């Protein structure tokens with residue numbers, strides 16, 4: 433337990449020491465999105481009856497920040513340790529695979545949730561956000577950050593160089609979050625793209641998360657949570673299998 | 684008594700390179716042991732397998748009886764490794780680094796021992812300095828301290844004195860001698876063979892992934908029991924016939940291997956006869972470096988017995 437707790441704390445201290453880049457910068461980015469999109473679309477787009485576009489947008493942006501930062505935390509911590517070689521300090525220790533995995537994911541979750549809360553806190557005074565079902569909000573925030581934390585572990589183990597990781601981020605994480613209905617409801621899409629969105633796990637995270645705010649969603653939130661849960665279990669199993677095999681970490 | 688380290692039939696291949704080939708080795712508890720070999724011989728690979736950083740293709744490795752794969756948690760708790768590469772985490776100070784390392788090994792409150800380690804390795808003044816700001820030698824000391832935070836009964840140091848000044852080298856070995864006297868098993872690799880000779884009671888020599896010599900240091904030295912005559916000359920070139928027999932010569936210093944004392948006179952006479960002025964003479968038993976060179980060049984120590 434001490435081993436897990438220590439590695440978890442190390443992960444927190446690591447991003448906290450550079451909070452300017454790891455917390456403040458992503459919060460500012462999300463606010464810029466909010467400013468631009470709400471300014472352009474506020475009067476023209478109405479997704480749900482009685483919900484203004486900016487109100488619709490905030491949960492999507494919060495979740496996007498949670499997901500992207502959770503991924504960034506575990507993946508960049510691992511690749512940095514691999515490239516600089518100090519990963520050996522963790523590899524030499526008697527940590528179990530589960531402790532190793534759990535600590536990186538937990539650290540990623542905290543970073544994602546801190547950034548997400550930051551975005552939400554800053555928008556609250558300006559946008560009338562509702563909290564219809566707070567427990568759903570918490571459930572999807574936890575599950576989403578855990579999934580991206582786990583995905584970050586997998587990507588961090590797989591990547592040998594920073595640019596491979598950047599490619600993963602640019603070609604997988606960013607498009608999948610953008611196309612998951614952060615800025616729109618998928619009901620406004622043509623049928624093909626609606627169907628395609630259902631194959632995107634990020635869609636369920638954002639749709640379910642938004643349900644917690646306004647009690648409206650494209651999909652039943654319980655069904656979304658089930659999809660998200662299955663995805664989390666599958667990714668965790670993959671990450672643990674990689675760790676057990678020592679894939680790319682132990683030659 | 685359980686061996687501190689036991690390796691049997693270990694082989695490891697990296698692509699085209701057979702890094703290790705059927706290694707069998709036992710280090711007894713309480714030994715001070717040297718693992719020697721030229722660059723690329725496989726020393727670090729063997730240590731990595733013991734530490735769980737690499738997986739053997741074949742064979743098994745145990746630390747105090749615990750298999751490094753099947754029982755990795757116990758094996759790692761009993762082992763402290765100073766890696767060859769100078770690695771560090773630039774986010775943290777020396778003290779933070781040591782506290783985290785303790786925690787990874789399941790030790791929550793370890794400040795008394797951390798302070799003692801820092802004092803012994805002359806790091807106290809740097810306790811709150813960021814790792815990034817330390818000199819190379821200082822970083823090396825932190826690596827040593829990190830390997831010892833959990834008081835491992837078996838300690839492996841992979842070239843701990845590379846790039847380290849004389850004072851630390853002596854301080855480090857004093858500390859290792861003390862730990863050895865307290866019962867810790869110590870295995871080291873080094874390219875400074877006089878260090879190995881003075882510290883280690885037993886030596887294994889690796890060459891191209893195989894053990895080519897494994898014996899008590901004294902016995903290894905005795906196997907090549909022969910005299911060496913070292914002379915420093917100036918004034919005239921050494922006659923080719925004599926030069927071909929000698930080793931060295933950079934600063935005019937030549938070393939001749941002798942079968943007996945009666946060879947001394949003819950050599951000196953030959954040098955004088957060629958007009959060389961003899962500046963210094965030394966008659967010496969071979970040291971570990973000589974033995975190492977002989978073994979690596981293919982001489983079979985058994986044949987010399």
Ligand SMILES: Nc1ncnc2c1ncn2[C@@H]1O[C@H](COP(=O)(O)OP(=O)(O)OP(=O)(O)O)[C@@H](O)[C@H]1O
Pocket residue numbers: 683697698700701702720721722723724725726727728729767
């Ligand atoms: N990760 C790796 N990938 C490919 N080849 C490797 C790897 N690690 C070691 N080798 C090769 O295995 C052989 C043994 O290397 P090793 O590092 O064990 O040697 P060493 O005895 O520690 O040498 P040195 O004295 O230079 O530290 C070398 O030929 C090396 O190039």
Ligand SMILES: [Mg+2]
Pocket residue numbers: 726727728767841
């Ligand atoms: Mg080496």
